[in-house]
Every structure is written in structure tokens, then in C-alpha cells.
Amino acid sequence: MFKQSVTLFCIILASLLDASAQDFGSHFTDKTLRIDYHFSGDAHQQVIALDKLSCLPGWHGKRRRLSEVPVQGNGQITVRDHASGAVLYRNSFSTLFQEWLSYDEARTHRRSFENVFLVPMPQKIVDVTIELRNNRHEVIAQMTHVVDPSDILIRHIGTHHVTPHKTIQRANDAEHCIHIAYIAEGYTESEMDDFLNDVHTANAAIFAHEPFKSSRDCFNIVAVMPASRESGTSEPSKGIWKSTALGSHFDTFYSSRYLTTLNLKTMHDHLAGIPYEHIIVLVNTSQYGGGGILNSYNLSMTKHPSFKPVVAHEFGHSFAGLADEYAYEHESIPMYPNDVEPWEPNITTLVNFKSKWEDLIRKKTPIPTPPSKNPKDETTRVGVFEGAGYSTKGVYRPTQDCRMRSNNNPEFCPVCKRAITRLIDFYTK
Numbered sequence: 001m002f003k004q005s006v007t008l009f010c011i012i013l014a015s016l017l018d019a020s021a022q023d024f025g026s027h028f029t030d031k032t033l034r035i036d037y038h039f040s041g042d043a044h045q046q047v048i049a050l051d052k053l054s055c056l057p058g059w060h061g062k063r064r065r066l067s068e069v070p071v072q073g074n075g076q077i078t079v080r081d082h083a084s085g086a087v088l089y090r091n092s093f094s095t096l097f098q099e100w101l102s103y104d105e106a107r108t109h110r111r112s113f114e115n116v117f118l119v120p121m122p123q124k125i126v127d128v129t130i131e132l133r134n135n136r137h138e139v140i141a142q143m144t145h146v147v148d149p150s151d152i153l154i155r156h157i158g159t160h161h162v163t164p165h166k167t168i169q170r171a172n173d174a175e176h177c178i179h180i181a182y183i184a185e186g187y188t189e190s191e192m193d194d195f196l197n198d199v200h201t202a203n204a205a206i207f208a209h210e211p212f213k214s215s216r217d218c219f220n221i222v223a224v225m226p227a228s229r230e231s232g233t234s235e236p237s238k239g240i241w242k243s244t245a246l247g248s249h250f251d252t253f254y255s256s257r258y259l260t261t262l263n264l265k266t267m268h269d270h271l272a273g274i275p276y277e278h279i280i281v282l283v284n285t286s287q288y289g290g291g292g293i294l295n296s297y298n299l300s301m302t303k304h305p306s307f308k309p310v311v312a313h314e315f316g317h318s319f320a321g322l323a324d325e326y327a328y329e330h331e332s333i334p335m336y337p338n339d340v341e342p343w344e345p346n347i348t349t350l351v352n353f354k355s356k357w358e359d360l361i362r363k364k365t366p367i368p369t370p371p372s373k374n375p376k377d378e379t380t381r382v383g384v385f386e387g388a389g390y391s392t393k394g395v396y397r398p399t400q401d402c403r404m405r406s407n408n409n410p411e412f413c414p415v416c417k418r419a420i421t422r423l424i425d426f427y428t429k
Contacts, residue, residue, distance in 0.1 A: 004228040024063045024120070027088045029080070031121035032056040033147065033154075034272075036265055037076075039097040041113035046101070046141040048130055051114075053263075055157040059120045060179040060275045066090070070426040071321040072343035074098045074296050075132045077117050077314060082125040082146060089119055094294040096319075098132060098258060102335050103253055104121025104383040114264045115296075119278065122149050136340050141296055151274045158273030164192075164225045165274050168199060171220040178427050181276035183267065183300070185246045186284035189227040197280050205308035208316055209412055211421040218428045226270040229299075233259070233285045240326040244294065245270065245401065246281065248299060250289050259289035259299050267297065278319055280311070309407040316404055316412065320420045323347045325397040325405035338394035345419040346404060349389045350397050357382060357398050357415040373401055379413050 036051035042245030064081050066089045069076065080087055097113035100106055101327035119128070120162040126149075131142040171177030182202065187195040233240045234249035237256060241249075246267050261267060261281065271279070279297035288306060292298035292314035300311040316322040323344035336342050341352040348356050350367070360382045361367070369383025378401040388397035388405075397405065401415035414421065 002333050004395070006240060007253070009086065010316075011257055017058060024066065025049050027124075028059065028120035028122055029149075029158070030059050030338060032059050032061075032120045032413065033119050034268060035117050035128065035130075035147075035150075037115045037117070038112050039095060039112065039115055039132065039141070042108075042110045043101050043106040046097075046132060048132070048141050048143040050143070050145055053154045054272075055154050055156045056118075058275060061091075061118060061120065061277050063175060065426065068426075071174050071345065072293070073294065073321060074343075075130070077107075077119065078129045078131075079119050079122065080129070082127050091117070091295060092321075093296060095110075095292060095296065096262070098134075098255060099249045101336075102135065102333060103254070109350070114262060116259055116264045116268045116311070122136075124149070126340075135335055136337055137343065155271070162273035163270045166223045167221070168197065168203060168223050169216075169219060169221040172217040173265065173428070174220065176428050177218050177220045178424070179275050179277045180219060180221045181271055181274060181278070182221070182280045182282055183246070184223075184228070184284075185248050185281050186228050186231055186233045186242065186244045187225070188229070188231050189401070191231060191284065192227070193285070193403065194223050195225060195282065196223055198205045198284075198307075200280060200309065201303070202280065202300070202311045203387070206312050207328065209312055209416050211424065213426075215424045216223055218424055220275060222276065224271060224274055224276075227395070228284075231284055233283050233287075235287060243382070248281065248283055256287035258291055259283060259285075259287075259301065260291045261297075261299065264296070280315060280318075282311075290314045294318060294321045298398060306407045309403065313403055313407070316416065316420070320423050321345070322404050322416055322419060323389050325388045325402055326397070327390055327392045333390040336391060342389065344389075346402075346416050348384065348400060349394060350384070350396065353384070357418075360398070360414055360418075366395060379409060379411060383416055421425075 024393040034054040037051045041047050067087040074094040076092045079089040129137050129144040134140045142297040182199045184195040230242040231240050236251045246261045247263040248261040250259050252260040281299040282302050285301045286303035288304050289309045290300040298314035298318035338349050365383050367384045384396045389395040397417035399413040401409040
């Protein structure tokens, strides 16, 4: 009985500590702590190393529900009060490093990846824990380090030599909104008007989709204009290497259409002093490709006919944590073990399907669901259709087609729409 009372007291105490930590002004200042890490290793062992700390003016992330995460992600960063251990702030993320671990190269080679995270600047000493998880949701690497906000080696940036930028859209409530920065990649100084035109095109494409359209006044948007020495981007498979602001390139992990940048510190340096949390990189190329990583960034080409659907699709990845719903026999990747439920809200292995979209399925709909021959059913008929997450078998999607499955479909499916709505509400209500 005594042990049970002690356990109950500890649970209540922890709840009270976390509840008291929810007041932003009591624990944080209106500044941003930028933390740079290196994630390195191979499929057998992973290591996290702290690189540097920076202080930026203003905080442009969430100010409420500070210890909650709306999606689990492949990793989490947690800020705790050093004295009490109370959780002050938590956010989730995914990284290219963790994705790389699923490729054959990671079995025989070791690599290092830059990663940058933004947290509110604490008023007092805190413990910061960063943890990485595998596709079975198991922690594979973890590190905790102490941050003293009075540390003289925290560099202060973003007050001088701020990259030229322009406000594209203002939110109704500047403190409780979602901050997006479009950043130019592969645009020379003389091409910045072209970049701004591409920003307006991309923005119109994203906000043509529900639920973004109905929630447009919740987003504050800027266009950031670092000039590149050369126009375009690198295409390694063609022997083309360009000198650009962010050093982006196709052929990531030897996939011809996978367009990314590994230079995250450089990207965030260009954004210093500008209000941002979510990042959309627009790449000045006609080659088809893109990529999106939860709470990190996404990239889209701008001169290809599929620019509009791709930029909306990639934002679904980086903003909402939506999974790809397509799968091809010739490039199947075993990213999702069939005996583990994925954390992404729009795919399932049926291990814990009730937690996903079961409530949106009509009665008597078979599970798994056979495809319909009626084109009208493609995005409106919710079921459990096999083939998603790069796997043709064992992973399922909500509808026959969706913006997260193909460029031909004009909208997000009902499950993706609900997931996006919940995320917007999490940040703004």
C-alpha cells in the first residue's frame, strides 16, 4: 500500500511539474536557441555529437502545449528544467540520417549528417535531450547535455547582415500562428524577381488545397533571397556540380529524383534573424524532383510542369508528417516493418489500425479494401488499400488516390485533411 501511495504521489508530482512548465513567459525569453548537431554512424551504431549553440532574435514556434508533440516523428528533442526535471518543451522530427540507415550503404559505410533544431531560449539552466528512433520506434541513440543561457560561447546571430527577405502573407495573430519561410536555391542575384514569382505560385498551390485554404490566416509567410553564384542545382548523375546558396543536389541516396541539401547549417545561417519555423526550399531547375522531412525542410523544383502538385505534396511531408502513399515494385524499400504500426497518420500495417482512420470507413467496407472501378471513389471512398510507404505489400493507405500518392490527384484525401487540420489546430488554437 505504501509503495502504491509513493508511486501515485510521484505521478501526480510529475503531472504538476509538467503543468507548471506550460507557461511560456515563466521559463523562456522571446528568443530562439539554435542547436547544431552531427548525427553519425552506420546501420549498426549511431552517435550524436553537439556542434554549436546560437541565439537568434525572436521565437517563432509554439507558445502553448509546449511539452506535447502532435506527431511522434523518428526522433524528439526535449528541454527540461535542470533543477526540477520538469519538461519545458518538446518537439518531434525526422532526419535524412535516419532515412539513410534503411539503405544498403549504411550496412558497410559510416557517414555524418548535419542537423539543426530550434527551441525557445530558456531563462535558466536546462537539460536538452535528443533521441533518435528506428522504424520499430526503439531509441537507437540518445544524448543529454546542459545549456546555460548565460554561456558566453553561445554565439549571437541574426542581428546584422540579415539575408534580404520579403513578407508574402501576414497571419491574423502573430504570436499564435505558423511561420513559413520560402528560401531561394539556385537563383542568381539577377533571378530574384523570378524567385518571387515562383514563391507566389507555390503559395497559391499549397493554399488551393484544403484544409490550408480555410486556415490561410493562420500562416505568416516570408520569402528569403540568398543569391547563388550559379543558376540551377547539381545533378551528380550527369556530372553537373553547381555553386549554389544551399548546395542542393539530385541523386540523394542514388535516387535520381530525390532532391535534397545536406548543408543544414548554411541554410539556417541564411534564415537567421527572419521569422521562420517551417522551411520550403524552391530550387531553380526544370529537372523533376523534390523531398520533404518532418520539421526540417522540403525542396521542390520550380521549372517543371509538376511544380504545383509537388510543392504541396512535399509540404505534406515536412509540415504534417504525412507518409508517401505510393509503392513501386522496381524501387520497393522496406521502411515499415509489417508487425509495427507506423507513426505517420495516413498509412497503416493494420497492427493498430483503430487508432488511425477506422472511424471514417463506412460499415461493411471490407478490410483490406479492394479497389473500385469508379473514378469518383478515388479520394472520397475511405478504406484500407494495400500499397503505400514504398511497399507494395503489408502497408496500406486510406484511399485509392491522394495528393500524397500521385501528382494527378487534385487534393488530399479525407484522412490527410484531418491530420493537417489537427496539426494546424495544435499550433494555433
